[in-house]
Amino acid sequence: MSGEYEAYERLIAPIEDKMMRAVWSVTQNPDDAEEALQEALSIVWRRFDRIQRHANPQALILRICLNAAYDLLRAKIRRRRREARYEPEQARPVGPDVQTGREEWRTAVFEAIGQLSRNQATAVMLRLVQGMGYDEIAQVLGCRASTARKHVERGRQRLRELLAPLVADDGPEVAI
Amino acid sequence: MNRNEQTDNAVDKMIRNAMDTDMPDEVDQRLRGHLRIFRERLAMRGRFSPFDMGRPWPLARLAAAFLAAALLLFFIGTFVGGSTPSWAEVAEQFGSAPFLNATIYVKSHALAEPVQIEIWMGQGGKLRMRAGHEIIFGENGRIIERVAIGDKEGPRPDLEYAQGMLQDVIRDMSKAETFSLETLIAALPIDGQLSAPLENQLARVSNDMVVFDITPEASPDWVRIWALRESRLPVRLLYWHPETGENVDVVLSYGGEPPSSFFDPETFQAHLSENASPVDIAYALVKDIGGRPLAPQDIQR
Numbered sequence: 001m002s003g004e005y006e007a008y009e010r011l012i013a014p015i016e017d018k019m020m021r022a023v024w025s026v027t028q029n030p031d032d033a034e035e036a037l038q039e040a041l042s043i044v045w046r047r048f049d050r051i052q053r054h055a056n057p058q059a060l061i062l063r064i065c066l067n068a069a070y071d072l073l074r075a076k077i078r079r080r081r082r083e084a085r086y087e088p089e090q091a092r093p094v095g096p097d098v099q100t101g102r103e104e105w106r107t108a109v110f111e112a113i114g115q116l117s118r119n120q121a122t123a124v125m126l127r128l129v130q131g132m133g134y135d136e137i138a139q140v141l142g143c144r145a146s147t148a149r150k151h152v153e154r155g156r157q158r159l160r161e162l163l164a165p166l167v168a169d170d171g172p173e174v175a176i
Numbered sequence: 177m178n179r180n181e182q183t184d185n186a187v188d189k190m191i192r193n194a195m196d197t198d199m200p201d202e203v204d205q206r207l208r209g210h211l212r213i214f215r216e217r218l219a220m221r222g223r224f225s226p227f228d229m230g231r232p233w234p235l236a237r238l239a240a241a242f243l244a245a246a247l248l249l250f251f252i253g254t255f256v257g258g259s260t261p262s263w264a265e266v267a268e269q270f271g272s273a274p275f276l277n278a279t280i281y282v283k284s285h286a287l288a289e290p291v292q293i294e295i296w297m298g299q300g301g302k303l304r305m306r307a308g309h310e311i312i313f314g315e316n317g318r319i320i321e322r323v324a325i326g327d328k329e330g331p332r333p334d335l336e337y338a339q340g341m342l343q344d345v346i347r348d349m350s351k352a353e354t355f356s357l358e359t360l361i362a363a364l365p366i367d368g369q370l371s372a373p374l375e376n377q378l379a380r381v382s383n384d385m386v387v388f389d390i391t392p393e394a395s396p397d398w399v400r401i402w403a404l405r406e407s408r409l410p411v412r413l414l415y416w417h418p419e420t421g422e423n424v425d426v427v428l429s430y431g432g433e434p435p436s437s438f439f440d441p442e443t444f445q446a447h448l449s450e451n452a453s454p455v456d457i458a459y460a461l462v463k464d465i466g467g468r469p470l471a472p473q474d475i476q477r
Contacts, residue, residue, distance in 0.1 A: 005219040012211070020207045025195040030203045037207050041214045048218070063394055074419065109194035115285065117420045118395055119365060128188055129195040142394070151365070154337060158284075160187045161333060167186040 004048065011057050012044075018130075019065045025129050026069035026113075028106070032076075036069035043068065059139040066122050066140075070113075077114040105166055112162040119143075120155030127152045261386055261408045263373040266401070267357045269408040274299055274433040276355055278426050282338035286421025291338040296462070297355065302439040306458055308335045313441040321441035326454035357401070357410065361390065364415045364424055366397050373401065397422075431465040438462070 012019075023036040043064050044051060054060045113121050119141060126132040126140060138148040199207075276297045281290040294306045303314035309328070313321040361370075373388040379400060380387045390399040397417040403410040415424040437443040438461045447460040452473075459471040469475045 005215070008215050008218050012215075016208070016211055019211075020199065020204065021197045023207070024199045024203060025197045028194075028196065030200070030206060033199075033203055034206055034210065037210050041210060045214070045217070060394065067394065105190060106194040109190055113191075115420070117365060117417050117422050118397075124191070125195060128191050129197060142392075156184075156188070157333065157337075159191065160184055163187045163190060166190070 007048070007052055011052070012061065015058050015062060018062055021130070022062060022065045022125075023069040025125060026066065026073055028110075032072055033069070036072050037065065039072070040065040040068040056139050056142075059142070063122065063140050063142075066125065067118060070118060070121055073110060074114050077111060108163065108166055109159075112159050115162065116155050116158055120151050120158070123148055123151035124155035124159065128156075260375065261403065261405060263388055265408045266386070266388070266403045266410055269403075270357050270410055271355050273355060273409065273430045275431045277429045277431065279429075280338070280427075281423075281425045282334075283421065283423050284334060284337050288334060290425075291332075291334050293338055296434075296438070298433055298439060299355075302436075304439055307339050308332060309454075311444065311458065313439060313444070315439070323441065323445060323448070325448075325457045357413075360413065360426070361399055364399060365417070365422070366390075366392055366395075366399060366415060376400070429465070434461070434463065 019037065019040070020033075023033045023040065027033045027036055040061075044061055051057050051060055113124070116124065123137055123141060126137045127134075132140070134145040134148045134152070137152065138145040141148055141151065143151075276295075278295045278297070280293045280295065282293070283290045291308075296304045301314075301316040303312075305312045305314070309324060309326045311323045311325060312319055313323075371389075371391045371393070373390050376387045376389040379389070384405045386403050386405050388401045388403070390401070392398075396419060397415065400414045400416075401410050402412040409428075409430060411428050413424075413426040413428065417423065444460055448457060452460075453471075455471045456473050462470055464470050464474075
């Protein structure tokens with residue numbers, strides 16, 4: 001059995017579920033989730049030696065997964081904007097696949113997340129979606145807990161600015 | 177719960193709902209399939225060619241590093257001439273400056289209007305800052321006085337964003353005995369393991385300047401520092417995030433230590449009067465190192 005195989009069992013096997021949930025939460029689409037995971041695994045493949053020497057390899061791998069999914073989301077947003085410029089009536093929202101009109105607000109969420117910096121987006125996703133504490137987020141981002149908190153707060157503040165108009169005037173329920 | 181908190185909670189709820197982590201079984205199976213293939217490929221990796229650059233190969237790497245170092249030395253010797261200051265020398269020189277003026281422009285995204293913040297720092301933890309319509313005095317990591325000038329401003333998220341970013345640097349730098357470039361860089365929104373500052377020959381605009389780049393391990397953003405070759409003083413620092421266009425541009429200048437009244441909020445407040453213009457107040461006691469007027473009162477003088 002090779003050293004790499006043992007390293008997989010030690011580093012990646014325990015976080016397989018987290019990796020899959022990370023790419024799924026951002027893409028919400030089977031094909032995109034697959035593409036993001038493949039991209040992340042190809043980065044892990046190329047940098048496996050360096051990753052093993054990292055202070056927190058699992059946090060780094062998780063971050064690579066989130067970044068791959070986030071980059072895919074950003075690319076789709078850019079593509080959609082380009083298409084909308086030429087064919088506005090046929091513009092299709094990005095993020096989760098559009099199956100019903102109810103998905104419009106989800107699209108708005110993904111569009112808003114796409115406007116955050118990568119660190120802010122990752123921090124907000126880890127906090128709100130994965131329910132991580134600031135210490136855990138700091139490990140993933142490779143920064144101090146106070147900086148992680150700052151990324152979360154700034155990201156949330158920006159999302160609130162962008163998404164507040166979608167919230168119903170008469171209460172906290174989401175306008176969908 | 178007030179209206180703002182209700183809105184905040186609703187927005188958080190929207191995000192959680194949109195980014196549901198429950199995967200359909202079909203997706204779970206497909207993703208597990210990729211992980212399985214990856215595990216098998218990794219197990220096979222031990223049989224790869226010794227020339228596969230993905231593997232640790234000490235001799236090949238050593239040879240490559242030696243070649244790169246030789247080329248670098250040749251390049252420096254041929255085209256640059258003179259001694260190139262190291263990052264440590266630049267950082268040391270920055271720390272020994274008696275008085276620092278930093279004009280900081282912060283843009284939260286590519287199309288945002290820049291926010292300008294001015295900071296004056298003296299050795300021994302003394303600080304004065306202008307952010308929007310406010311002059312802030314600090315000492316040893318604490319804000320000791322905030323003085324509002326001019327008309328009251330409405331809420332400014334862009335300014336709050338910029339101030340939030342600078343909060344740590346102001347606290348940490350004014351706590352320390354000397355200025356620190358590392359502290360300044362640590363306050364930027366850049367994260368992860370940072371590379372050692374490396375000289376970037378391509379970014380050098382002339383021979384009397386040295387340029388260093390710092391890059392994080394896992395993201396595309398970067399920091400660049402321009403320093404003078406002779407004095408070894410850094411004169412500009414730029415943070416750039418290529419995905420969002422978020423950037424922080426810091427113009428650094430230096431001078432002799434000002435009188436202690438410059439950092440004294442009581443002396444400053446004595447300058448406040450109904451007749452003084454906001455420009456007079458904003459730059460009260462600030463002196464241009466080159467002797468030029470900065471405010472209307474300087475022209476009269």
